[in-house]
Amino acid sequence: MKLFYVPGVICLLFALVLGVLVSISLPFLPALDFVRVRFADSGVMTSGAGMTELRFGIWAPCYYDTTGARTCLSAGHAYTISISNAAKTADVIIGSSWTRGLAVHPVAAAVTFLAFLMSFSTHHMVTLLASLTSFLAAMLTLIAFAIDIALYAFVHHEVGKLPDINASTRTSAAFWMTFATLLLLLIAGCTVCLGRRKDRLSGASTYPVSSTQEKPSFLSRFRLRRN
Secondary structure, eight states: OHHHHHHHHHHHHHHHHHHHHHHHOTTTSTTOOSEEEEESSTTEEETTEEESEEEEOSSOEEEEOTTOOEEEOOOOSSOOEEEEOTTOSOEEEEOHHHHGGGGHHHHHHHHHHHHHHHTTOOOHHHHHHHHHHHHHHHHHHHHHHHHHHHHHHHHHHHHHTSTTOOEEEEEOHHHHHHHHHHHHHHHHHHHHHHHHHHHHHHHHTTSOOOOOOOOOOHHHHHHHHHO
16 A cells, blocks of 8 residues: 555655645746746837846746846736837737636645645545545646646747847746646556555455355254254
């Protein structure tokens, strides 16, 4: 049983830690963003300010100016941000419909926390629920990861439409931490499920086998009567 349960609990623990860190994201953890846009040419404008790098988090976007100072917009969940070139001849808008879905990350982290708590139980039904909850958290994480991919693809496409801008769009730490969380949750769900099945089979093999009494033969009845 421990051969499967212990790795499952450890995977859930790591998945929970990664999920919580990703859910905090920007502006509280500057390094944990999903998509980054780096501008080789300064003077790119967003909300009236020049920047050299733009980062997308769950709760706010943050940008760095030419001096390296970081500024995070107090936009909150489902924010919208506009980007234009230095001459302000063209601009693109990253709308709230592309950032609203990032809130799936905290939901997946909450479900992972429930699965982690239930994984410590020795009751068969609770461990089964822990396995199912792990798969549910994995499904939510998969949805969140798909949203991250969509955000990256949209930002990459929109920034590429701006003229006279040398910019590069790439995925960041929170993006790949989400992918690692997905793998850990899938492993945890499988190992907890296998541990429960192995424990059930081992418990069934410990039941004593009832011995069958030998049925008396027809002649033995007459011997009993004669005695």
